[in-house]
Amino acid sequence: MSKINAFLEEWTPYLWEALIETFQMVSISLIISVLIGLPLGVLLVLTRPGKSLDNKYLLGFLNVIINIIRSVPFIILLFFILPFTKFIVGTTIGVQGVIVPLVVFTAPYIARLMENSLLEVDRGVLEAYEAMGIKTKDIIWNVMVREAKPSIILGLTIATIGLIGATAMAGLVGAGGLGDLAYRFGHLRYEPSVMYVTVAILIILVQGLQSIGNFAAAKLKKD
Amino acid sequence: MIKINHFSKTYKTKNGQIDALKDVSLEVQKGEIFGVIGYSGAGKSTLIRCVNLLEKPDSGTVSIDGTDITSLSAAGLLQARRKIGMIFQGFNLLKTATVYDNIAIPLKLTGVPKSDIKERVDRYLAIVGLTDKQDAFPAQLSGGQKQRVAIARALSHEPDVLLSDEATSALDPDTTDSILDLLLKINKEFGITILLITHEMHVIQRICDGVAVMENGEIVEQGETIEVFTAPKHGTTKKFVNSIFNHQLSDDVIGSLSETGKIISLKFTGHSSEEPALAVVAKKFDVYPNILSGNITQLKSEPFGSLLVHFKGEESETQKAINFLENQGIQTEEVMKYEQDKRIS
Numbered sequence: 001m002s003k004i005n006a007f008l009e010e011w012t013p014y015l016w017e018a019l020i021e022t023f024q025m026v027s028i029s030l031i032i033s034v035l036i037g038l039p040l041g042v043l044l045v046l047t048r049p050g051k052s053l054d055n056k057y058l059l060g061f062l063n064v065i066i067n068i069i070r071s072v073p074f075i076i077l078l079f080f081i082l083p084f085t086k087f088i089v090g091t092t093i094g095v096q097g098v099i100v101p102l103v104v105f106t107a108p109y110i111a112r113l114m115e116n117s118l119l120e121v122d123r124g125v126l127e128a129y130e131a132m133g134i135k136t137k138d139i140i141w142n143v144m145v146r147e148a149k150p151s152i153i154l155g156l157t158i159a160t161i162g163l164i165g166a167t168a169m170a171g172l173v174g175a176g177g178l179g180d181l182a183y184r185f186g187h188l189r190y191e192p193s194v195m196y197v198t199v200a201i202l203i204i205l206v207q208g209l210q211s212i213g214n215f216a217a218a219k220l221k222k223d
Numbered sequence: 224m225i226k227i228n229h230f231s232k233t234y235k236t237k238n239g240q241i242d243a244l245k246d247v248s249l250e251v252q253k254g255e256i257f258g259v260i261g262y263s264g265a266g267k268s269t270l271i272r273c274v275n276l277l278e279k280p281d282s283g284t285v286s287i288d289g290t291d292i293t294s295l296s297a298a299g300l301l302q303a304r305r306k307i308g309m310i311f312q313g314f315n316l317l318k319t320a321t322v323y324d325n326i327a328i329p330l331k332l333t334g335v336p337k338s339d340i341k342e343r344v345d346r347y348l349a350i351v352g353l354t355d356k357q358d359a360f361p362a363q364l365s366g367g368q369k370q371r372v373a374i375a376r377a378l379s380h381e382p383d384v385l386l387s388d389e390a391t392s393a394l395d396p397d398t399t400d401s402i403l404d405l406l407l408k409i410n411k412e413f414g415i416t417i418l419l420i421t422h423e424m425h426v427i428q429r430i431c432d433g434v435a436v437m438e439n440g441e442i443v444e445q446g447e448t449i450e451v452f453t454a455p456k457h458g459t460t461k462k463f464v465n466s467i468f469n470h471q472l473s474d475d476v477i478g479s480l481s482e483t484g485k486i487i488s489l490k491f492t493g494h495s496s497e498e499p500a501l502a503v504v505a506k507k508f509d510v511y512p513n514i515l516s517g518n519i520t521q522l523k524s525e526p527f528g529s530l531l532v533h534f535k536g537e538e539s540e541t542q543k544a545i546n547f548l549e550n551q552g553i554q555t556e557e558v559m560k561y562e563q564d565k566r567i568s
Contacts, residue, residue, distance in 0.1 A: 124313045129329065130304075132333065133308075134333060146319055146320075175239070222318055
């Protein structure tokens with residue numbers, strides 16, 4: 001008992017700080033990634049042959065770019081785009097410095113997940129709204145995105161969990177976070193209990209997220 | 224009201240070209256229910272989808288109430304479509320929205336003032352008889368109820384024209400009838416012109432004033448329902464007419480009866496079905512009519528009957544009897560062995 005107390009006393013501030021950093025990185029980059037990924041997903045669907053913005057060149061271009069970015073593992077991407085990161089936010093270290101690579105990594109992934117969700121929407125419903133004389137932009141938000149929402153939520157859950165995994169590498173550029181704590185103290189300084197605790201926290205985090213995602217999707221789904 | 228002029232449309236597929244529409248022209252009068260019937264692949268679905276330009280015809284024009292839809296700008300088309308209601312085989316409702324919202328959302332998106340929306344939704348839900356289901360989700364409704372919601376959604380825009388793309392094809396016979404009655408009611412009460420496509424003779428029979436029969440992208444026959452179906456000229460039209468009357472006679476029976484006389488199929492409409500023509504024939508000529516099978520049904524409001532009669536007697540007397548029946552306005556056709564088309568007539 002006293003051992004546990006001693007451990008908590010020593011490590012709670014570190015754990016807490018790491019947790020906050022992880023939350024910061026995940027939430028900021030998730031929001032920016034959704035803002036980029038969702039419209040990109042819509043564009044991927046609408047530029048398909050026969051759809052309202054039918055454009056095979058734009059579609060081909062988007063597909064190639066997304067596939068290229070998705071081929072690079074995050075740890076490599078992190079260093080590969082250092083100049084770009086520097087250009088955008090003026091620094092390559094800390095939470096700020098890691099947001100850019102996290103967004104570059106996650107936005108195309110979200111675009112793909114959104115594309116998938118939007119393609120599941122019944123063509124007939126879109127057609128019915130077209131036949132009622134409703135503008136394409138209104139159909140996108142009020143029919144496509146609305147009907148795809150349960151599936152979009154599940155997709156975002158998957159993306160968020162992937163994002164948590166990616167933030168573990170953020171420590172390499174000094175952004176901290178739970179992954180960094182486990183690596184630096186648990187592995188490099190050989191404090192296995194720190195590693196166990198961080199891993200346990202990560203498991204709880206991911207489990208909780210998935211459960212919330214599933215619950216929200218089921219709640220929205222009406223069939 | 225709806226005037227289609229020389230529609231043509233060709234699809235290119237891997238296996239070559241498909242002519243979905245070949246120079247199709249059609250006119251639907253104001254206040255009429257007009258049906259296009261054909262087997263699947265006849266091009267009727269392409270035809271109706273070209274009316275509100277969900278598909279673009281390669282050539283030809285369509286005008287509704289004098290407005291040429293095919294020449295409208297994008298903005299003009301949006302406005303025109305708001306006055307053309309459409310219902311579908313698959314209902315096409317929002318799964319994630321309640322019955323109420325399924326009607327209210329399109330109203331909001333087409334700029335109906337907020338204060339009018341509730342009133343309109345309530346009114347049209349009452350007309351289709353679903354007021355008590357307004358908070359239900361589509362998944363909780365039966366097929367017929369879903370189609371009623373779709374009809375209410377179409378009516379709530381107060382259209383001049385309603386297009387029905389196989390609206391009853393996914394429904395069971397009883398539900399089909401109740402939806403057809405509803406279409407009849409809105410046609411009468413609101414004077415909405417209805418253009419529908421179907422492969423079910425029953426739909427045409429029950430509600431259509433006018434009909435066009437389609438095959439291979441062409442209209443092979445069109446006119447008033449009664450006229451087209453009481454004097455069918457094209458083979459496909461005949462098949463559809465015969466499908467109403469389910470006479471089943473085996474080749475053996477036809478064979479043995481043919482030895483002693485002729486088997487004649489008689490078709491009659493309206494008042495001609497009230498005259499005892501067969502009794503007169505038996506008295507007037509030296510023939511013995513023997514009814515093998517018979518059926519009387521309705522074409523919208525007209526009675527329409529078919530009898531399969533064996534005339535036993537001399538060839539010349541039988542011919543006289545047939546001529547007499549023809550003069551009475553009854554259609555006659557001899558039934559022969561091994562002819563699939565005629566055997567069931």
